[in-house]
Amino acid sequence: MSGLAIAGIGCLGLIVLIFLAGGALVAKFMPQIREAAAEFEKDPAKAATMLALKMNPDVEVLNTDDTKREVTFKLKSSGETTTISYEDFEKGKMKIKNSKGEEYTVDASKAETEGMVIKGPDGQIITGGNAAATAPPAWVPLYPGLALQEGGARMQRPDGGVSGLAVGKVAAPSAQVYQHYETDLKSQGYEVTSSFSDEHKAGNIQATKDDGKTILGLTISTESDGQTQVALTYQEAAK
Structure with a gap:
């Protein structure tokens, strides 16, 4: 797993924990919550950051620096150490430096509309947000009338390569x-491997070209509302 993936998963885990900590989870971590509540009045940014860290069993806090407004912690599962800013965490924006000195930024301040943006040495990832935030590049073929949905992701690498996931629905038989995709991809010069089940009204297509530098994967299925869902993965190496 790349450093970017490690950093992204770690930060996402912290953010999700603080928002989803309800019911039994809140009861389990009540001592930490009470401790944080006492600190919120004095330093809300630090209190929120420390609460999220302490509620993650995979995290060991190594050091806090109130002068620099930072906390350093270790992920027990990987041994990776990371430093984040109190204020950045509170705002949904974080700068993270791991033990290798690599720096990543996580911006979730506009996650609802523009997605969460993670930037680092490996490139930029956008995930979540509305469909436009993670729309695939123009070269990725979309079925006419396909309405892209939320839940996609897109990664842009420094060398110009790109990869991602797009999901959409359309009111047409699966x-x-x-058949449209199979014919269209072959006409564009892709080598296509495909299969379709009439019984399940679902199919899969794998397509490659440019000596494997461009790869598409499609899963086509019929939803309960009668519409067809297309889940499309794409990858293009730098040219």
């Missing part, structure tokens, strides 16, 4: 969508 067999028709499958």
Whole structure:
């Protein structure tokens, strides 16, 4: 797993924990919550950051620096050490430096509309937000009328390569969508491997070209509302 993935997963875990900590989880961590509550009046940014860290069993806090407004912690599962700013965490923006000196930024301040943006030496990842935030590049073929949904992701690498996931729905029979993609991709010079089940009204397509530098994967299925869902993964190496 790349450093970017490690940093992204770690930060996402912390953010999700503080928002999803309800019911039994809150009861389990009541001592930490009470401790943080006492600190919120004095230093709300630090209190929120420390609460999220202490509620993650995989985290060991190594050091706090109130002058620099930072906390350093270690992920027990990987041994990776990370430093984050109190204020950045509170605002949904974080600068993270791991034990290798690599720096990453996580910006979730506009996550609802523009997605969460993670930047680092490996490139930039956008995940979540509305469909436009993670829309695939223009070269990725979309079925006519396909309405992209939330939940996609897109990674842009420094060398110009790109990869990602797009999900959409369309009011057309799954067999028709499958046949369209199969024909269209072959006409564009892709080598296509595909299969379709009439019984389940679902199919899969794998397509490659440019000696494997461009790869597409499609899963086509029929939803309970009768519409066809297309889950499309794409990858293009730097040219």
